[in-house]
Amino acid sequence: MLSVCLCHAEQAYGEVNQLGGVFVNGRPLPNAIRLRIVELAQLGIRPCDISRQLRVSHGCVSKILARYNETGSILPGAIGGSKPRVTTPNVVKHIREYKQGDPGIFAWEIRDRLLADNVCDKYNVPSVSSISRILRNKIGNLSQPSQYENVKQQSSQPTIPYNHLYQYPYPNPISPGSTKVGSHHPGVHVPTGHCQHSQVLAISPFCQ
DNA sequence: TTCGTGACGGTTGAA
DNA sequence: CATTCAACCGTCACG
Numbered sequence: 001m002l003s004v005c006l007c008h009a010e011q012a013y014g015e016v017n018q019l020g021g022v023f024v025n026g027r028p029l030p031n032a033i034r035l036r037i038v039e040l041a042q043l044g045i046r047p048c049d050i051s052r053q054l055r056v057s058h059g060c061v062s063k064i065l066a067r068y069n070e071t072g073s074i075l076p077g078a079i080g081g082s083k084p085r086v087t088t089p090n091v092v093k094h095i096r097e098y099k100q101g102d103p104g105i106f107a108w109e110i111r112d113r114l115l116a117d118n119v120c121d122k123y124n125v126p127s128v129s130s131i132s133r134i135l136r137n138k139i140g141n142l143s144q145p146s147q148y149e150n151v152k153q154q155s156s157q158p159t160i161p162y163n164h165l166y167q168y169p170y171p172n173p174i175s176p177g178s179t180k181v182g183s184h185h186p187g188v189h190v191p192t193g194h195c196q197h198s199q200v201l202a203i204s205p206f207c208q
Numbered sequence: 209t210t211c212g213t214g215a216c217g218g219t220t221g222a223a
Numbered sequence: 224c225a226t227t228c229a230a231c232c233g234t235c236a237c238g
Contacts, residue, residue, distance in 0.1 A: 015233095015234090017233080017234060017235085018234080018235075023232095023233060023234075024218095024219090024232090024233090025217070025218050025219080025232080025233070025234080026217075026218035026219035026220080026231085026232055026233080027218085027219065027220090027232060027233085028231080028232055028233080029232085029233070046210080047210080047211070048209075048210055048211075051211095056233085056234095057233065057234050057235070058210080058211065058212095059211085059212080059213080059214095059233075059234065059235075059236095060232090060233050060234070061211095062211060062212065062213090063212095063232095063233085066212090076231070076232070077230080077231055077232085078220095078221095078230075078231075079219070079220050079221080079230065079231045079232070080219075080220030080221035080222075080229090080230065080231075081220075081221045081222045081223085081229085081230070082221070082222045082223050082227080082228065082229060082230075083222085083223090083229070083230080084222085084223075085223070086223095087222095087223075130223080133223080137222095
């Protein structure tokens with residue numbers, strides 16, 4: 001019971017599951033635990049045992065392991081936000097082109113051109129304020145915004161990959177979070193490294 | 209017994 | 224600035 005690392009006031013709150021484990025409803029498990037799940041699995045421990053040992057539901061263990069096998073990342077998916085409704089990648093691309101062709105162009109002019117060029121129709125053309133926001137947020141310095149349209153990659157490496165404020169113990173920069181496809185060696189690439197020799201089960205190499 | 213799955217109640221964050 | 228709402232979360236229970 002008192003083996004859990006409550007080091008700090010951390011997120012000592014939350015709810016307790018059937019196995020006695022602490023979790024925060026709606027929030028991802030801490031990276032430290034996600035990492036342990038993968039590590040134990042690589043050690044040959046069965047998912048059902050991992051579940052009991054870490055007190056994480058087997059459904060969750062199953063999900064995290066499956067995701068790791070697929071993407072090579074232990075990180076949770078991107079939560080929140082909303083998909084572009086009118087601001088599709090294609091629209092953004094055109095706006096960028098218009099802006100590059102005429103840096104002094106007004107948002108309303110861009111809007112007109114989107115319609116004129118049939119990039120959008122009157123039902124899905126972005127509002128002028130949306131266009132302004134696009135110019136500000138996505139285009140900003142139109143110096144050399146990389147030609148390729150990495151549809152959803154662009155926001156993956158601004159600063160820290162995940163949770164800057166959320167009080168998760170962040171032991172190490174697991175997989176860079178973004179370039180998931182990079183390591184397609186599931187089962188060879190667990191970013192251990194810091195778990196020296198001490199038994200992997202020690203729960204608090206990184207409290208705090 | 210183990211494990212995949214999906215409903216559920218929850219949080220997040222770009223638009 | 225506040226609101227929307229679709230994305231993801233982990234747990235639980237079923238099969």
